[in-house]
Amino acid sequence: MRGRPVSADPLVAALCAVLGRDRVRDDAAERALLAHDASVFAGGAAGPVCFPTSTEEVRAVVRIAASHGSAVVPRGAGTGLAGGAIPLGRPVVVVTTKMNRILEVDRDDRIAWVEPGVVNLDLTKHLRPLGFHFAPDPSSQQACTIGGNVANNSGGPHCLAYGVTSQHVLALDVVLPDGEVVRLGGLDAEPPGYDLRGAFIGGEGTLGIATRIAVRITKNPPAVRTLLLAFDSIEEAATVVGRVVAAGIVPAAMEVMDRGITVAVENFVHAGYPVDAGAVLLVEVDGPEAGTALDAERIAEIGRAGGATSVRTAAGEEERALLWRGRKTAFGAVAQIAPSYYLHDTVVPRAALPQVLRAVYEIAERHGLMVVNVFHAGDGNLHPLLLFDPREPGTLARVHAAGREIVEVSLAAGGVLSGEHGVGVEKRDYMPLQFSDVDLDHQNRLRRAFDPACRANPGKVLPSGHSCADIQSLERLPAGVWA
Amino acid sequence: MTAPAPDGALVRFAREVGATGPVAVEGGRTRWDTGGDPAAGTRLLRAPAGIVEHRPEEMTVRVRAGTAVDELHDELAATGQRTALPRRGGTVGGALAVGENDVCVLGRGRVRDAVLQVRYVSADGVVVTGGGPTVKNVTGYDLPRLLVGSLGTLGLLAEAILRTNPVPAVSRWFRAEGAVPFKAFDALFRPSAVLWNGCTTWVELEGHAADVEAERRALVAATAVAGGWSECDAGPVLPPYRWSLRPSELRRLHEAAPGGPGAAGGAGGPGEAGEAGGHGASIGEPSGLGELVASIGVGTVFSSRPAPPRPPSPALAALAARVKHEFDPGGRLNPGRSVDPAGSVSPR
Structure with missing residues (x-):
């Protein structure tokens, strides 16, 4: 890197002065690479790409960007599906992947301090031998970072019982868009003041950049039971899900796959999924031994009463892992069916699942x-x-x-736009379907308090009429063209 | 297709709040002193009351802020459910505005994690909706969490949708003299509470009967106390003030306790405030706590003495002030009351 010429661009030169030339990339190839994330949206336009390694360096980058009138977009692994990390208007891109240290694990406080670039699954692998894990487990957990989980308030199959990321983050050190550094939340029981920690999580990089994160570590359950139930129809599977919850059972996870995806997954992982079923329901219960066994038995009964044609219980850890590998690689398995897909993410009341699923199939068929x-x-x-x-x-x-139409059907059934992927650019313009002008104005007030100058990840979350003046400064918006 | 319009009761409440003059809401006054009294001349209103819709199969309940917490729990109990709101009198809106967790928070969950949607009346007198009705939702900014614990200084709570949970099949309390409470906590998978007052330890175990019994046996084996563990009806009576400590700080309390392993040397020491500016988290000398009941694994200490002030760092104070200014530029909501008063305590 020594041979790289000093940039004539004063912004790049200032960034290089802090990070060195090898951690500031401004070549067209690098910027083009980071113009996308894992979503299907067309890329934006990245400015200089920075790789800081400390809070102080992030702070310096943010201040330099501000002094040059440039916006800043944080980025972890880029696995987001809503376009939240797509840079709009040539912002400085702050990549956190070199901030990937697990700084401390404290079993008394039941926390781990981590840097934002730590990969979700790496943290859990580190904690498992100690008897703990990090509960949020998005499908992308082999690649996604804790900082990205914080930005999107990520979930995963096991958040049914354990909750999404916000329930598992106690404190954060945050570089605000003006370069100030604050600690939000705390390790104590009930930190005083407004819950700005809670407000920050899920902010999709529009409220600042988390540089150190104290996550809650969760004790590994003593017992786990995993069941695979087969049904003739997806409506039956969805109905049984509602009945399990209505029976007062909160499983760790309840995942449904329809026939099309089950066949693709089975071809991919050979887990013994029933390919003749209309749908399968993967249920996991965990906790103390006796209750786990009892709950598994009751779920099997509810399933059979609801039309389950078979109920398979994983015999051991190996079989359990195989069944989960099927679920967690489902999106990859889709490549066997079509070259591209668009993954939606809405939430509806459980009772509405059968009717909304019917509508989803009808909508697809009509189109x-x-x-x-x-x-x-x-x-x-x-x-x-x-x-x-x-x-x-x-x-x-x-x-x-x-x-x-899927979004509209979900909202009409009493649902919401996003359960775990976030709004990003994908659903930004759908926000008025869920929220009134007044509601959006209040969300914007929160954003303005953190970022009065609108420098943090502009063009995301709030539609243009409701976000501070950020949109006007953009060179272009994503065209919504599918990759 | 936006969320259903606020009903008549909420609209009337918004009209009462209006857009001018200092205003606050009173509930059951069980935590009235928290954050200081509203300034003289502040108009006091009552929030609308009533349980609007309980959906046991969704594990959600839509409830108006003026509803008594006891009434809510009675309604939920009829279908075998409960919420995280502490059952100690007062209203739902008051409990959310204060945001304190139940003493058995390990079993019941944190209050702010239970709030799915809020409806509040803004400083300019309109009803605002934040969050959504489903048990999972990341659409937009998390206004519900911001409102919980905000003491009515950002908006006046009118209605909320709360997550509910099944009441466990069995709940049992046990107590023992002289047990090391940390050994009890570490031995248990998921206790609902482990409380310690300097000599006695109380444990609440919940779940299926066989699991509770297995946990009880684990408790006995891990602690090996001379007098053994006896079953009791409830946990201890709690002293009136709350201190917020790190769970690990309670070890120092234990070491400093009469007869504790480090009694001669005392304890105390720095808190966790790191390089970034947050609240000064050092609580000071444990000996300042007086009579106490400590929640092991949580960090809350119920004390006979008020906790010392914990002023925020200048940067955090500035951010909080900007939030307040954005939501209530004229300072008319609960004037005189602050989430960062001289201390973080409130008389119980």
């Missing part, structure tokens, strides 16, 4: 699209995957139209 469903049924968190070939003329418009 001439194939859809498969694999989702967190216990939370009512739908994940319809609209499958398509982007080379086929006219497909993209149909995917757009079908997606919007």
Whole structure:
């Protein structure tokens, strides 16, 4: 890197003065690479890409960006599905992947201090031998970072019983958009003041950059039971999910996969999923031994009464891992069916699942699209995957139209726009479907308090009429064109 | 397709709040002194009351802020459910505005984790909705968490949707003299409470009967106390003030207790405030706590003495002030009351 010339761009030169030339990338290839995230949205335009390694360096980068009138977009692994990390308007991109140390594990306080670039699964692998784990487990947990989990308030299958990221973060050191550093929350029982920790989590990088995060560590359960129930129809599976909860059982996870995705998964991992079933329900209960066994038995009974054609209980850890590998690789398995997919993320009341699922299939059929469903049924968190070939003329418009109808059907059933992927650019313009002008104005007030100058990840979360003046400064918005 | 419009009761409440003049809401006055009294001349209102909709199969309840917490718990109990709100009198709105957790928070969950949606009346007298009705939701900024514990200084709570949970099949309290409470806590998978007053330890175990019994046996084996563990009806009577400590700080309390392992040397020491500016978290000398009941694994200490002030760092104070200014630019909501008063305590 020594041979790299000093940039003539004063912003880049100032960044290099702090981070060194090897941790500031401004070449077209690097900027193009980070113009995208894992969503299907067309890329934005990245400015200089920075790789800080400490709170002080993040602070310096943020201050330099501010003094040059540049926005800042934080980025972890880039696995987000709502376009939250897509840089708009050539902002400075702050990549946290070099801040990837587990700083401290304190079993008395039941916390771990981590840097934002620590990979979710790496943290749990570190904690397991100590008898603990980090509860949020998004499907992308092998790649996604804790900082990204904080930004999106991420979930995962096991948040049914354990809750999403906000329930597992006690404190954060945050570099605010003006370069000030604050600690939000605390390790004590009830930190005083406004819950700005809670307000920050799920802010999608629009409220600042977390540089140190104290996460709660959760004791590993003494017993786990994993069941796979097969049904003739997805409506039956969804109905049983509601009945399990109504019976006073809160499993650790309840995941449904329809026939289309089950067949694809079985071809992929050979877990013994029943490929002739209309849908399968994967249920996991954990906790002390006796209650776990009892709950598993009751769930099997409720399942059979609800039409389950088979109930399989994982015989051991190996079989359990295999069943979960099927669920967690479901999105990858879709590649066997179609070259591209668009994954939606709405939530509806559990009781509305059968009717909304029916509507999802009808919508896809009407638009001439194939859809498969694999989702967190216990939370009512739908994940319809609209499958398509982007080379086929006219497909993209149909995917757009079908997606919007799925959102509308979910909201009409008493649901919400996003259960765990966040708003990003994907659902920013849908926000007025869920919130009134007054509601959005109040969300914007929170954002303004953190970021009065609108420098943090502009163009995300709030639609243009409701966010501070950020939109006007952008060179262009994502076209909503599918990759 | 936005959330259903506020009903008549909420609209009337918003009209009462209006857009001018200092205003506050009174509930059961069980925590009235928290954050200081409202300034003289503040108009006091009551929030609308009533349980709007309990959906046991969704594990949610929509309840108006003026509803008594006891009434809510009675309604939920009829279907075998409960919420995280501490059952000690007062109203739902008051409990949310103060945000204190139940003494058995390990079993019942934290109050702020239970709030799915809030409806509040803003400083300019309109009803605002934050959050959503479903048990999982990350749509937009988390206004419900911001409102919990805000003492009515950002908006006046009118209605909330709360997450409910099944009441466990069995709940049993046990007590023992001279047990090391940390050994009890470490031996148990998921106790609902482990409380310690300097000599006696109380434990609440909940769940399926066989699991509770197995946990009880684990408790006995891990602590090996001379007099053994006896079952009791309830936990201890709690002293009136709350101190917020780190769970690990309670070990120092234990070491400093009469007869404790470090009694001669005393304890105390620095808190966790790191390089970033947060609240000064050092609580000072444990000996200042007086009569106490400590919640092991949580960090709350119920004390006969008020906790010392914990002023926020200048940067955090500035951020909090900007939040307050954005939501209540004229300072008309609960004037005189602050989430960062001289201390973080409130008489119980």
